[in-house]
Amino acid sequence: xxxxxxxxxxxxxxxxxxxxxxxxxxxxxxxxxxxxxxxxxxxxxxxxxxxxxxxxxxxxxxxxxxxxxxxxxxxxxxxxxxxxxxxxxxxxxxxxxxxxxxxxxxxxxxxxxxxxxx
Amino acid sequence: xxxxxxxxxxxxxxxxxxxxxxxxxxxxxxxxxxxxxxxxxxxxxxxxxxxxxxxxxxxxxxxxxxxxxxxxxxxxxxxxxxxxxxxxxxxxxxxxxxxxxxxxxxxxxxxxxxxxxxxxxxxxxxxxxxxxxxxxxxxxxxxxxxxxxxxxxxxxxxxxxxxxxxxxxxxxxxxxxxxxxxxxxxxxxxxxxxxxxxxxxxxxxxxxxxxxxxxxxxxxxxxxxxxxxxxxxxxxxxxxxxxxxxxxxxxxxxxx
Numbered sequence: 001x002x003x004x005x006x007x008x009x010x011x012x013x014x015x016x017x018x019x020x021x022x023x024x025x026x027x028x029x030x031x032x033x034x035x036x037x038x039x040x041x042x043x044x045x046x047x048x049x050x051x052x053x054x055x056x057x058x059x060x061x062x063x064x065x066x067x068x069x070x071x072x073x074x075x076x077x078x079x080x081x082x083x084x085x086x087x088x089x090x091x092x093x094x095x096x097x098x099x100x101x102x103x104x105x106x107x108x109x110x111x112x113x114x115x116x117x118x
Numbered sequence: 119x120x121x122x123x124x125x126x127x128x129x130x131x132x133x134x135x136x137x138x139x140x141x142x143x144x145x146x147x148x149x150x151x152x153x154x155x156x157x158x159x160x161x162x163x164x165x166x167x168x169x170x171x172x173x174x175x176x177x178x179x180x181x182x183x184x185x186x187x188x189x190x191x192x193x194x195x196x197x198x199x200x201x202x203x204x205x206x207x208x209x210x211x212x213x214x215x216x217x218x219x220x221x222x223x224x225x226x227x228x229x230x231x232x233x234x235x236x237x238x239x240x241x242x243x244x245x246x247x248x249x250x251x252x253x254x255x256x257x258x259x260x261x262x263x264x265x266x267x268x269x270x271x272x273x274x275x276x277x278x279x280x281x282x283x284x285x286x287x288x289x290x291x292x293x294x295x296x297x298x299x300x301x302x303x304x305x306x307x308x309x310x311x312x313x314x315x316x317x318x319x320x321x322x323x324x325x326x327x328x329x330x331x332x333x334x335x336x337x338x339x340x341x342x343x344x345x346x347x348x349x350x351x352x353x354x355x356x357x358x359x360x361x362x363x364x365x366x367x368x369x370x371x372x373x374x
Contacts, residue, residue, distance in 0.1 A: 013172075013181035020208050021198045022188040024216035029247040032226025033240070041231035050259075051331045051367065052360030053224035057252060057319055058335025059355040060193055060221065064312040066340055069171075069200055071304035080309070087313050091320060099156055101317040102310070109309045113302035 074117045075109065083109035142272035145265075149276025152261075157253045158281045162288035164310035165192050169292025170299070171199035179293040186289040190251050190282060192311050194219050217349050220356065225255045232262045233271050246271070249278035252315055256322040327367020334359035 005012045039046060065080050067073075072080065087105025094100040165186050172182035177199075185195050194215045201211040226247045233246055257277065262270045299307070323329050338359045342351035 010178075013177035014184055016177075016202070016208070017181050017185045017188060017198075020212045021185055021194060021215060024212045025189050025191050025194050025219040025222065026248065027216065028219050028222035029226045029250055030244060032223045032250075033230060033243045033247045035223070036227045036230035036243075039227065039231050041234075043231075046228050046231065047327070047367070048361065048364040049224045050228040051327055051364040052356045053221060053228055053255075054319065054323075054328060054331035055335035055338075055359035055363060056221035056224065056352055056356035057315060058332045059339035059352050059359070060218075061312045061315045061319070062336045062339035063343070063352070064193065064315075066343075068308055068312075069196055070308075071301050072308040074301070075305055080312075083309065084313055084316055087317060088320065091317055096321055098314075098317040098321050099160075101320070102160060102314055105313040105317075106306050106309065109313075110302045110306040113305040117301050117305075 071113075071117075075113050076116065079109065079112040079116065083112060142269065145269040145272040146276035149273040149278075150280045151276075152257070153277045153280035154284075157257060157277075158284035160310065160314050161251075161253050161281055162285045163307060164314060165195070165285050165289045166292035166295065167304070167307045168192060168195045168199065169289045169294070170296030171196065171203070172289075173293050173296035175199055175202045177202075179290050182293050183286045183290045186286045187282060190249070191219055191222070214349065218352065220353055222250060224356070224360075225250050229255055229258055232258065233274055235267065235271065246274070249274075249282060252318060253281060254278045256318045260322050325367055326370045327363050330366045331360060331363035334363055 004015075008015050065084065066077065068080065083105050086108040087101040090104035091097060091101030168186065169179070169182045172179070172185065185198065189195050189198070197215050197218055198211065201214070206214075229250060230243060230247065234243075254274075254277065258274055262274070265273060319332050323332060335355055338355045339351060342354045342358075345351075346354060
């Protein structure tokens with residue numbers, strides 16, 4: 001890999017994006033295209049596939065909240081989860097408004113961070 | 119993010135698959151407008167931090183923007199630049215990124231049939247699939263079914279290209295803001311991805327099955343992380359939780 005880095009020179013960071021980032025993620029989308037061929041958009045299996053996708057996305061949210069990266073990791077877990085709850089309350093209170101949920105959740109989190117992190 | 123009202127004008131003018139038709143063009147602009155109403159900016163702000171992560175590992179701004187255009191999955195981008203900063207081995211990093219992105223498989227399978235048209239080639243379908251990420255997926259599943267089949271693709275490309283374009287530009291902006299953002303704001307930017315995912319999922323949820331999937335995914339992910347580790351936890355969460363949510367939804371439908 002280091003030989004490859006020397007060979008690529010200034011293009012190395014772009015190559016890393018393609019080889020280490022793009023291909024490993026895109027392979028799932030490509031496989032999805034192949035598997036979706038011939039599937040009717042009203043077929044029962046799609047209902048299951050959609051449930052799996054939604055579950056996976058919620059799982060990603062949980063992982064991002066439980067083990068976040070640096071500045072967010074400085075906020076205690078209760079603060080992160082509490083801020084999402086604040087956002088959800090605003091979301092439902094204001095007739096399922098995504099922007100209200102995002103803004104209120106963000107305000108809660110930024111306020112908590114300002115209080116906790118010195 | 120309400121359904122737009124001005125869509126009725128794009129009615130009958132063309133029924134053929136040609137994308138340059140009048141109805142196709144206005145559907146494209148409509149998608150663009152719907153994206154600029156909010157989604158593009160939220161996704162864009164949530165990848166602002168990717169720019170500064172790339173800056174921290176000494177990569178150029180162009181590579182950071184390319185990562186948004188090509189990878190188009192902020193959790194994977196965070197793993198990439200976080201891993202590079204920690205000095206992780208690249209093949210191992212590729213495997214971790216691959217396992218973290220399994221969601222794109224069911225997301226693609228469930229969206230593509232909505233955008234399929236007669237005579238559509240494999241290359242076009244691969245291009246369609248490339249734009250799939252949380253926002254594009256949930257918004258498309260929500261809006262496309264009510265749209266005439268021949269308008270959907272133009273709308274989709276308008277929405278998806280705008281969202282990814284704004285996000286790439288803001289990734290570049292984040293690169294130059296690296297180190298200047300105060301801690302609370304920096305934490306807020308990282309928090310954008312999970313909080314926006316939560317709201318988007320909640321906005322897209324209509325049935326008991328949808329809500330079960332969200333709750334099960336959220337609850338099971340940490341359980342499986344503890345049971346089988348950080349690599350295959352999402353796969354197990356999706357299969358077990360998703361199947362359970364599907365069965366709950368089927369019982370519900372049967373009862374009605």
